[in-house]
Amino acid sequence: MFTQVGSRLEYFVEEKTKADKILDARGWSCPWCILKAESLLRLMEPGKILEVLVTDPQIITDLPSVLRLSNDQMIKVDEQQEFCRLYVRRGPN
Numbered sequence: 342m343f344t345q346v347g348s349r350l351e352y353f354v355e356e357k358t359k360a361d362k363i364l365d366a367r368g369w370s371c372p373w374c375i376l377k378a379e380s381l382l383r384l385m386e387p388g389k390i391l392e393v394l395v396t397d398p399q400i401i402t403d404l405p406s407v408l409r410l411s412n413d414q415m416i417k418v419d420e421q422q423e424f425c426r427l428y429v430r431r432g433p434n
Contacts, residue, residue, distance in 0.1 A: 360390045360428065361385065362385060362389070362391050362392070363393075363394065364377055364378055364381055364391060364392070364393045365394045366378070366393055366394060366395050366400075367394050367395060367396045368396055369395070369396075369397065370397055371399040371400045374397060374404075375404055375407050378391065379411075382411070382429065382431050385431040386431065387431050387433045387434060388431060389431045390416075390429070390431075391430075392426055392427070393426070393427040394425070394427075395425050396423070396425075398425070400425075400427070401418060401427070404429070411432060412433050413429055413430065413432045414429065414432060415427060415428070416429065
């Protein structure tokens with residue numbers, strides 16, 4: 342589902358060597374990950390990238406649903422062996 346991100350945005354994230362902020366939520370359950378990610382995104386400027394490290398696979402399906410309520414957008418999911426890296430772009434206010 343997330344591999345269908347527009348090539349322009351994928352290229353942007355791949356070229357960026359460091360996210361603007363990183364949330365290490367490994368070991369946290371899905372609801373806490375989402376709440377913390379939302380909180381950090383509200384503090385970020387539009388266009389900035391939040392990288393979220395997670396071990397709970399449920400967040401991969403739940404976070405996009407929550408982001409639909411805001412202008413923020415998940416732009417990439419990078420699945421590692423023991424955790425996932427989620428990249429979320431802060432939308433316009």
